[in-house]
Amino acid sequence: QQQPSVTVIGLGPMGQAMVRAYLRKGYAVTVWNRTPSRAEPLVAEGAVLAASAEEALAANELVVLSLTDCAAMYALLGPAAHALRGRTVANLSSDTPERAREAAEWATGHGARYLTAGVAVSPAQVGTPDGYAYYSGPEELVEEHRDALEVLSRIEYRGEDQGRAALHYQVQMDLFWTSMTAWLHSVAVAEANGVSAEELLPDAVDTAASLPYFFRFYTPRLVAGNIEGDAERLSMGVASMEHVVDTARSAGVDPSLPSAVLGAFRRAMDAGHAADSFTSVRRVLHAPRG
């Protein structure tokens, strides 16, 4: 049986993990990166560094992109766009749904077949059973390349719209980065008071582990438009967030992150939701249209 093969373009931490996952599975892997030196350890492990982006595209039918954003794709592949014809490009780079759709149009306009994806796990989880990624684009293309794509992660297919995988990815990053930064902020406040991050860890884990309960409790209520203040009231949330902001301020920690939350809570209060649930904040979150 012929050795399976793939091209991986983009060798940041994520692209490197992808190359290693393919090498472990016995794939012949051709790589390309703006900074060629990043390929050196991978070449030592068996990957082949192409001489140009054009050669990287020519080497294999399946081309996996792992780049910072779509702009990096245009920068790298724009000069070699003619070599996209007949390739299947799986773009596992982050970007907005709109830019993901534009990128798909650009690549298919040059004769490629195209999938958008968003990897929802860390590089260490790539190629492990914990790994998963959102995919969108032509379903038959996912099926055609399922074996090769599943070397990287489980596939969470989200439909034909090329922007859809990006949307699912971005809303999870919205939750992830904001939550992780809230954790860093809480560590800063604790440390300023002589409590170490290590000491804080069990409590932080307990608080984070309580979140799924609340997601499940409030989701049916959000869907039903129920903002009843029977479990908690926004007036309590405002007082609570004022205490958080004041505690940060006293510790000499920049309070802008909890202040942003407090600001949203106050806007909902001003809109008449003091006695409703904090989920009434959902109603004041839309940016003014201009």
Ligand code: NDP
């Ligand atoms: P990086 O941003 O570290 O690097 C990705 C690659 O993009 C590098 O190869 C870099 O080249 C290239 N690149 C960036 N800008 C340009 C440009 N203008 N022209 C040419 N090449 C460019 O990303 P990661 O490897 O960490 O991640 C890749 C993708 O996966 C990102 O979209 C990220 O959001 C996503 N992701 C990352 C996770 C992580 O924990 N790392 C987790 C989940 C998803 P060079 O080496 O020359 O700088």
